[in-house]
Amino acid sequence: MPVADAKDGPTIPKREAEGMDRSRHMEDELREQNQRFSAAVENMSHGLCMFDADERMIICNGNYLNIFCLEASVIRPGIRFLDILRHSVDIGIASQTADELYAIRKPYIDQAKPSTYEETLSDGRIVSISHRPLALGGWVSIYEDITEQRRAQEDLKEQHRRFDAALANMSQGLLMYGADGKMIVRNRRFLELYNVTAADFPLGTTHREALERLLELGIYTEIDVDSEVAKTEACLTAAKMHSAYRHLTDGRTVLVTRRPMNGGGWVVTFDDVTERRRTEERMTHLAHHDTLTGLPNRSMFRERLDLALEATAVTPLAIFSLDLDRFKAVNDTWGHPAGDWLLKSVAERLQRCLHNETDVVARFGGDEFVIIQFNFKGIANAEKLAKRIVETIGKPFRDKNREMHVGISLGIAVFPDDGGDADTLLRNADTALYRAKSEGRNQYRFFEPGMDAMVQARRALEIDLETALPRQEFDLDFQPIMNIASGEIVGAEALMRWHSPTRGTVAPDSFIPAAEETGLIVPLGEWALRKACTAAADWPAGLRVAVNVSAVQLKSGSFARSVISALAFSGVPADRLELEITETVLMDESEAVLRTLRQLRELGIRIALDDFGIGYSSLGYLRRFPVDKIKIDRSFIHDLGNRDAAAIVRTVIGLGAELGITVTAEGVETEVQLDILRGNGCTEAQGYLIGVPSTAAEIQRLLKSRALHSQTG
Numbered sequence: 001m002p003v004a005d006a007k008d009g010p011t012i013p014k015r016e017a018e019g020m021d022r023s024r025h026m027e028d029e030l031r032e033q034n035q036r037f038s039a040a041v042e043n044m045s046h047g048l049c050m051f052d053a054d055e056r057m058i059i060c061n062g063n064y065l066n067i068f069c070l071e072a073s074v075i076r077p078g079i080r081f082l083d084i085l086r087h088s089v090d091i092g093i094a095s096q097t098a099d100e101l102y103a104i105r106k107p108y109i110d111q112a113k114p115s116t117y118e119e120t121l122s123d124g125r126i127v128s129i130s131h132r133p134l135a136l137g138g139w140v141s142i143y144e145d146i147t148e149q150r151r152a153q154e155d156l157k158e159q160h161r162r163f164d165a166a167l168a169n170m171s172q173g174l175l176m177y178g179a180d181g182k183m184i185v186r187n188r189r190f191l192e193l194y195n196v197t198a199a200d201f202p203l204g205t206t207h208r209e210a211l212e213r214l215l216e217l218g219i220y221t222e223i224d225v226d227s228e229v230a231k232t233e234a235c236l237t238a239a240k241m242h243s244a245y246r247h248l249t250d251g252r253t254v255l256v257t258r259r260p261m262n263g264g265g266w267v268v269t270f271d272d273v274t275e276r277r278r279t280e281e282r283m284t285h286l287a288h289h290d291t292l293t294g295l296p297n298r299s300m301f302r303e304r305l306d307l308a309l310e311a312t313a314v315t316p317l318a319i320f321s322l323d324l325d326r327f328k329a330v331n332d333t334w335g336h337p338a339g340d341w342l343l344k345s346v347a348e349r350l351q352r353c354l355h356n357e358t359d360v361v362a363r364f365g366g367d368e369f370v371i372i373q374f375n376f377k378g379i380a381n382a383e384k385l386a387k388r389i390v391e392t393i394g395k396p397f398r399d400k401n402r403e404m405h406v407g408i409s410l411g412i413a414v415f416p417d418d419g420g421d422a423d424t425l426l427r428n429a430d431t432a433l434y435r436a437k438s439e440g441r442n443q444y445r446f447f448e449p450g451m452d453a454m455v456q457a458r459r460a461l462e463i464d465l466e467t468a469l470p471r472q473e474f475d476l477d478f479q480p481i482m483n484i485a486s487g488e489i490v491g492a493e494a495l496m497r498w499h500s501p502t503r504g505t506v507a508p509d510s511f512i513p514a515a516e517e518t519g520l521i522v523p524l525g526e527w528a529l530r531k532a533c534t535a536a537a538d539w540p541a542g543l544r545v546a547v548n549v550s551a552v553q554l555k556s557g558s559f560a561r562s563v564i565s566a567l568a569f570s571g572v573p574a575d576r577l578e579l580e581i582t583e584t585v586l587m588d589e590s591e592a593v594l595r596t597l598r599q600l601r602e603l604g605i606r607i608a609l610d611d612f613g614i615g616y617s618s619l620g621y622l623r624r625f626p627v628d629k630i631k632i633d634r635s636f637i638h639d640l641g642n643r644d645a646a647a648i649v650r651t652v653i654g655l656g657a658e659l660g661i662t663v664t665a666e667g668v669e670t671e672v673q674l675d676i677l678r679g680n681g682c683t684e685a686q687g688y689l690i691g692v693p694s695t696a697a698e699i700q701r702l703l704k705s706r707a708l709h710s711q712t713g
Contacts (some may be wrong), residue, residue, distance in 0.1 A: 046144045053137025055081040067143050069093045069128060095122040105129070109139055116238065118146070124152050172269045179264025181206050193270055194219050194253065207232055221249050238262050245277070253277045290363040291636070291644045292340055293347035301362035301370055305422045308372065309415065317374050317415045318382045321429035322350075322389070324367035325407035325441040334402060341399050342406065343367065349392045351386065365635070370426070375413070379446065386410050386444035394442065407442030409433055409440065420449045461514050464500060469524055473499055476531050478699040480691035481546070481664060484678050489706050491544030491578065493686065494532035495693050496524075516552045525553040526562045533570035533577065535696040539703050546578040546608065551585045554593045563600060574604035578629070583611050586625055594625055601628075608664070612652060622659065630656055634667025634687070640676050653680050 041048050047064030051057055056276050057079050065072055068088055075084060085098040085105075094101055105283055108115040108131050116130040130142040167174060173190030177183055183205045191198060196217060201210060208229050214220045223246070235242040235258050243257040255271040288300035296304070308317060324346065331339040346369070350361045356375040363369050373385060393408040411433025419425040432447040439445070468474060478492040498506040515521040536545035538607050566573055579600065585593060586609070601607055608629035609622075622630075639645035649665070656663035664676050668687030677685060694702065 007252050034255055046142050048140065048142055050134075050140045051081055051138045055138075057081070057084065058138070064143055067145055068121075092122070093121055095120060096534065104133075172271045174270070174618075175201075175210070175268045176261075177207060177265050177268070182208065183207075184265070190270055193272055194248075218249055220246065222247070232258055232266065236266060279651065279655070283655075286648055286651075290347075291648055292639060292642065293344050295347050295351075295369075296360060296362040298362065298364050301360065301364070301372070302422060304360050305372055305425075308374065309422060310419075313678070315371060316376045316417075318376045318385075318431045319413045319415070320371035320373065320382075320386065320389075320427045321411040321413075321426070321433040321442075322369040322371065323409050323433055323437065324393070325409055325437075327367040327406055330404050330406060331375055334404070336638070337641070338399065338402065338404070340642065342397055342404055345357040345397050345399075346393060346406075346408075350389065351390050353392055360400065368430075379414075382412055382414070382446075383444075386412060390444065409436040409441050410444035411447065412444060413447040458514060462518050462520075464516055465511060465518065465520050468498060468500065469527060473501070474524070474527065475499060475536065475695075476528060477693035477695060478532075478535070478545075479686060479693040480699065480702065481544075481684050481686045482690045484674070484682055484685050489543065489686065489691075489703060491546060491576075492527060492539075492699055492703070493546040493580070494535075494548070496528055496548075512550070516550050519552065520551050521550050522556045522558075525549065525559075526566075529562060529566040531621055533566045533572045535700070536576060537570045537572050538700055542576070544578050544606070545572070545574050546580050548580045548610065549585075551582070551593065554581070554585060556594055557592075560599055562597050562602070563605065575606070578608050580607040580608045580631065583612070597625060598612060608662075611666075622655075624662075626659070627661060629662040629664060631664045631666055631686075632682075637665050637667045637673055637677075637687070638669075640673050646676070649677070649682075650680050653677075653682050656683070657681060 035096060041059060042062045044061055044063060047061060049057060049060040057075070057077055059074060059077060062072075064070070065075060069091060070084070070087065070093075073439045074087055082098060085094065085101045087566065088094040088101070089096075089098050096104075103361045104117075104119075108117055108129075111131070112133055112556045114132045114424075116128060119127050119129055121127060123148045125145055128144045128146045130144075132140050132142070134140060167185070167187035170189050170190075170297045173193040174185065175190060176185035177182055183201065183203050185196070186201060186203065191201075194201055194214070194217075196219075200213060200217065206214070208225060211220075211223065211225045211228055215223065215225070231242060231244075236321055239260050241257060241259045243255060246254045246256050246541055248254060252272060252274045255273045257269045257271070259267045259269075261267060288297060289295065290297045305319070327339065327342070330342055346367075347363065349359070350369060350371070354371070356373070357484045358374045360374075362371075371385075373382060376382060384540060386556075389410060390408060393406065394664045397404040397406070411429045411431065411706045413419060413425045413429040413432060415425055418428045428447040428451075431451045435451055436443050436445040451636075475497045477497055478494045479495060480489045482488065483490045496508055496512075498508075498511055500506050512521070515524055532547045533543050536543070539545075549559075563577070563579070567577060581597070585597075597607055606628040607625075609627045610631045612630040630652065632649060636645050636649050640649060653663050655661075662683045664684040664686055665673075665682050666686050668674055668677065668685040668689045670689060673687075674685055674689060691702065
């Protein structure tokens, strides 16, 4: 049946009309598919260009045009592939001619399978080009700008190269374990350190297997594998580093440190610390023993006494303070070598006097000795030991053709009757010793509460000290410091002097402790700082002034301000000021003190560790606070002829060189001493050979004279 047109036109057979509807529907569907295809092509993250069998472009997207800087008005459907290449050359994006580019791309296009290659544009960008053949002829090309990807890959390669170089040149051995507990990195130093091969420890080895292998190879002898694995697991669980020393069968010591990594796994480093440990052990021994006699020194004695007082609680013990009589006469008559021999002989006799192996005899310095009698059974017991000591030391000492006669005085304090702490016991034993000496020497006395004369004398000293500063009774002398290599004076140390109208000239050793105990050292120290800096302002440029500082000053809270004020007042640059501290300052472990020292050091002020080696020396203090200078105590320089003392001096000089720290030798009095120090690489020297302590005016003339001589010489 015919169908009428909507406008009453000619009628169309029904079947034909239905066919036309289907055709229009298909056209709409095709148009919609084309639109979807075009949208998909246009929204691709990569560039796309499709060509027919005649090498004419069918379609391309915006990313393709952007990659090659092409214009849509030029690159239109129907344009030939070669013309696109020519246009690329014309606009300068191509790095070769069109024919060269065509010759490069054509073989890839003609392949009957997908192909990919890279091309570098004239602006340095790298483009990955992939061709895919079409079933009816032609091809489709995908273009991706991989410049950043390539750069990232090159950066990664460079990082790997640097990582490999770092691993290969590390002074430490290194193993890295992944989250699965298997070895993923191993450096050459690890193999060298343990004298093993890569085959002994292949990648993929577990931690347990590595430990077992070290045992099998005889490198470790005493190690519990299960325990070590458990420690590693605990380290990972706590996310904390763990270090332990390993002693190898060949005598070496290795510091093994485990460090957890973010994301799982851990790193193990192996550091051969054999020499460092030996040095530390040697320094620890030297720090706790008197170099001349081999006896414990003050530091070790205090440790033993403190531990004993903590442990005994109520068990009595006795402290003996001993001092030789007429020892100065031996030195004056026979010389210091004879005096040293006598001190060693006295030490040996004192040790023989102790019948209880737990008792301790120590040398505090000079001719001062101290004894702890642990096996104390009453006054009679202490008297018996005291008499034995007086009798034994009173016997003649014969060395070659010389016969020396000395005596010994003793003061005895008993715990807990005469004091409940180490300081009180030692002070009371010293008080009793003073009484023994004042009553004729070569005898002993027990401490009695009535022995307060010394306390009264000390109080009188403190009263005089309180008025000495306002009365301007203090002054400073300066002792020059010389650079050993150049022979030039590089600075001077300020030395405090007290000229009392009633006491005469009082030695610093007599009034500084009292000033520290009363707190007077704070204003006195401020005065010394300002006075020293003011004097140094008139010295030739570059010469340093060294000022001694006590722990009490550093703890005062105003010390940093007083230093800065002294520098500002005098106009002396910070790098010309050197503050000398003793080891007790660092031993105190006060964070406030260390913070103050760091603050001053950051300003350029140099920090020197004075009297290094006589009391509490330890490498640990230098690790905790790196100083600029260490000063070797004069007692070691005086004993340079002694093999042990010379070994200590060499060790300290070597330590300074290793750490980049200036080393100054104090108490240099002879050319022989200076030559030994020069031969061992000591940096600076100070002592009577270099220059005696002089007034500010005298030192100023000396320094200016030396500076003028240096300029004209």
